[in-house]
Amino acid sequence: MIIKIKIFVLIMMLFYVNGQGQNISKDSLFDVDGVILLELHSRKGQSDSIVYFNNKKETINVSSDVDYIGGWKLLNIYFDSLYFNRKDYNYIELNAFVRYCILFDSKLRIKEIRIIKRIGYDCTSYNYDELIKNILKKTEGKWRKTKKQSNKWYLFLSQIRLR
Numbered sequence: 001m002i003i004k005i006k007i008f009v010l011i012m013m014l015f016y017v018n019g020q021g022q023n024i025s026k027d028s029l030f031d032v033d034g035v036i037l038l039e040l041h042s043r044k045g046q047s048d049s050i051v052y053f054n055n056k057k058e059t060i061n062v063s064s065d066v067d068y069i070g071g072w073k074l075l076n077i078y079f080d081s082l083y084f085n086r087k088d089y090n091y092i093e094l095n096a097f098v099r100y101c102i103l104f105d106s107k108l109r110i111k112e113i114r115i116i117k118r119i120g121y122d123c124t125s126y127n128y129d130e131l132i133k134n135i136l137k138k139t140e141g142k143w144r145k146t147k148k149q150s151n152k153w154y155l156f157l158s159q160i161r162l163r
Contacts, residue, residue, distance in 0.1 A: 032115045065147040066154040096120030096162045104154040
């Protein structure tokens with residue numbers, strides 16, 4: 001639940017609209033490659049819908065009513081266990097953050113993972129983005145819907161620290 005609040009606050013910070021003279025607004029978020037990721041459609045500062053643009057440039061209405069089973073702390077522990085125990089781990093402290101999103105279908109199967117922002121690293125000497133995506137793909141089956149309603153698509157936005 002705490003991660004859901006953090007995600008909501010993050011979305012609202014990214015898409016803050018003051019609403020002066022506007023009844024409807026549309027704000028966009030781009031991934032690390034500059035490709036449009038999602039649009040937040042809102043009226044008077046209230047979010048109406050989140051539209052996700054998949055890798056095929058198709059638009060999808062998504063819900064953020066999905067969470068990792070056990071919460072964000074358990075997700076971080078699982079991520080770290082795979083990150084530190086990989087064959088090519090070089091014991092160099094990276095001390096970086098990555099913001100990412102995961103697109104799920106109605107059965108919570110992972111369909112896409114995209115990097116939103118890198119902080120403190122790039123992929124010139126090592127492809128950390130691919131490593132992050134591969135680790136997150138291994139979380140499939142460990143997610144749950146937080147509301148009973150059945151949407152076609154779900155989106156999880158978060159960040160994780162690379163050490």
